[in-house]
Amino acid sequence: MFREGDSMGSFFKITQGIVAVSRTLEDGRRxxxxxxxxxxxVGYLETDGNYAFQGEALTDVEACAFDxxxxxxxxxxxxxxxxxLxxxxxxxLKQTGQNMLVMGQLKSTERVANFLSEIVALYRQRRVPTRPLTLHITRSEIGDYLGLTxxxxxxxxxxxxKRNVIALIESDSIIILDDKRLAEIGKVAR
Amino acid sequence: MFREGDSMGSFFKITQGIVAVSRTLEDGRRxxxxxxxxxxxVGYLETDGNYAFQGEALTDVEACAFDxxxxxxxxxxxxxxxxxLxxxxxxxLKQTGQNMLVMGQLKSTERVANFLSEIVALYRQRRVPTRPLTLHITRSEIGDYLGLTxxxxxxxxxxxxKRNVIALIESDSIIILDDKRLAEIGKVAR
DNA sequence: CGTTAGATTGAGGGGATTCAAAATTGGTGG
DNA sequence: CCACCAATTTTGAATCCCCTCAATCTAACG
Structure with missing residues (x-):
């Protein structure tokens, strides 16, 4: 949708689909x-007229552009x-602060558990079915989100x-067997 | 200054000193x-009336409180x-996004180099002397900021x-020998 | 001078990465 | 429907980086 450093015209309000906001290093690490x-x-943040981050459609996306x-x-x-606003x-800002905690302090499995809990909460809030839970994103994208391979x-x-916390239907679609345990492992507050 | 979860009355504008905004897990990881x-x-972010993060004075601090x-x-x-506002x-938000990149993708030495570059930029911008550079914060605090021990x-x-990028005067006070190299190692953009 | 908090250094172990191979999935055309 | 292919995921082995634990060192202070 837009690249970091590109001259910014408009930002977007998503009406359909999922967008990843990212930043990439010269050596390819994302x-x-x-x-x-x-x-x-998405696409609201700028540094003197240029997009501060990159916006990437992970699924088919519909969005309204605003000047x-x-x-x-x-x-x-x-x-x-x-x-x-x-x-x-x-x-x-609260969300990214929480993400810093996740990336700085949690181990790999804790991060993944946290991620799944967050996704479930997000989907519930938006009335998207969570049983089974369809992720719509690849392992690579989860990895780049959590700072893992x-x-x-x-x-x-x-x-x-193996711990019977989740079950895999397909690689992209899972069932949460133990919601509480998942939140515990992921150190989700309260 | 304030704890995560405490009922929020006012936020603070710092007039003197350094404040760490943090979050802590039940097991003590910060x-x-x-x-x-x-x-x-600091202390502006809230979740239904409570501080979303913890505010901690790292040095002597003066601040104005606003209701x-x-x-x-x-x-x-x-x-x-x-x-x-x-x-x-x-x-x-841009800053924390950058921090996510640092914590998710950079190795320990890269993170520290990045941190030092950022500090220098911050101090320059505020006309604080950077030669020598006095950090005012402990290794433990740097570690908790970068997700390292x-x-x-x-x-x-x-x-x-050892690579002659910096020199240590005291543990808290260093001299940047190779500014450019430091920024390279820390993957500081541009 | 002894005490204490913070910093450094060393040895060892563990978790994540890397590299490589096998398995699974999804899509396409015969 | 099935064979075939590309893309993704899973699994395995080896390596590396960071953490843990422990000891030593330094500086500030009473």
Whole structure:
């Protein structure tokens, strides 16, 4: 959808599909910074007129494009929209803070468990079926999101499966057998 | 200054000193999510009335407290302040995104090099002397910020020293010998 | 001078990565 | 429907990096 460093025209509100917001190093290492679903906006962050991150459609995606310049002007005259914007940004900030905790402190299987718990919570909240849970993203993308390799992600799935916490239908579709245990392993607060 | 989960009254604008914004797991593992310096605000993020993170003074700190409730009302009537708030949040979001890249993809020495480069940039921008560079924070805090142990941080300093990229005066005070090289190792963009 | 907190250094073990191969999945055309 | 192929996932073995545990060192302070 857009590349880091490209001149920014507009940002997008997703109406359908999943988008990965990421950043890539020159040697190819990639970090997915956030996963965005319908209702979320992507491509808002900029550094002097250029996109600060890369936006990549992981599935087929529909989105509305908004001209950033015009939007800024519009917000200026609508205090309640400005408040909503601040709320959205605050939420994103809390989320990335949580992600830092996950990546900095959790071991591989804990990270995967945490990821699955988060996905379930996200899907529930949006009334997307979670039984079975269809991920829509590859091991490689999970790895780039959690700071792990595909092999390690795969092995972590294996461990959770062996402990009877989850069951695999296909590689992309799983069933959560023990929701509580999954949250515990993933150190999900409360 | 404030604990995660405490009922939130006010947030703080730092006038002097350094504050760590962090989150801690039940088993004691801690992740520092951001380091804040004079001019920055901390304690703004909340989840239904409670602080979302913990705020810890790493040095002696002076700060102004602002009542969050009153602030929100005030912002509502000052569009330019709302814009400034959005800018601040956007900046923080870019920063944590970058931090996710660092923690997810970089090796220990790369992380430490990145950290030092960032600190130098931050200090320069605020006209704080960088030669020698005084860190004001312990190895333990650097470790919790980068997702590493104190020993690994110490060894990374050692490696950078042996490669003549930095020189240690005291443990808290260093001299950057090769600024460019440090940025390269730390994969600092551009 | 002894104490204490923080930093460094060393040895050993463990978890994640790397490299490689096998297995599974999904799509295509015969 | 099945054979075939490419892409993805899983599994295995070896390696490496970081962590853990422990000892030593340094600096600040009473």
């Amino acid at each position: 970090q997915i910074v956030a996963l965005r679903a319908p209702g979320d906006c 950033r310049r015009k939007f800024d002007v519009f917000v200026q005259h609508h205090p309640d929209l400005a408040a909503a 601040a709320d959205t940004l605050s939420g994103a 595909i092999e390690t992600v795969s092995r972590s799935f294996g461990k959770l499966k | 992740q520092i999510v951001a380091l804040r310096a004079p001019g920055d605000c 969050r409730r009153k602030f929100d009302v005030f912002v509502q009537h000052h569009p330019d302040l709302a814009a400034a 959005a800018d601040t949040l956007s900046g923080a 104190i020993e690994t941080v110490s060894r990374s300093f050692g490696k950078l020293k």
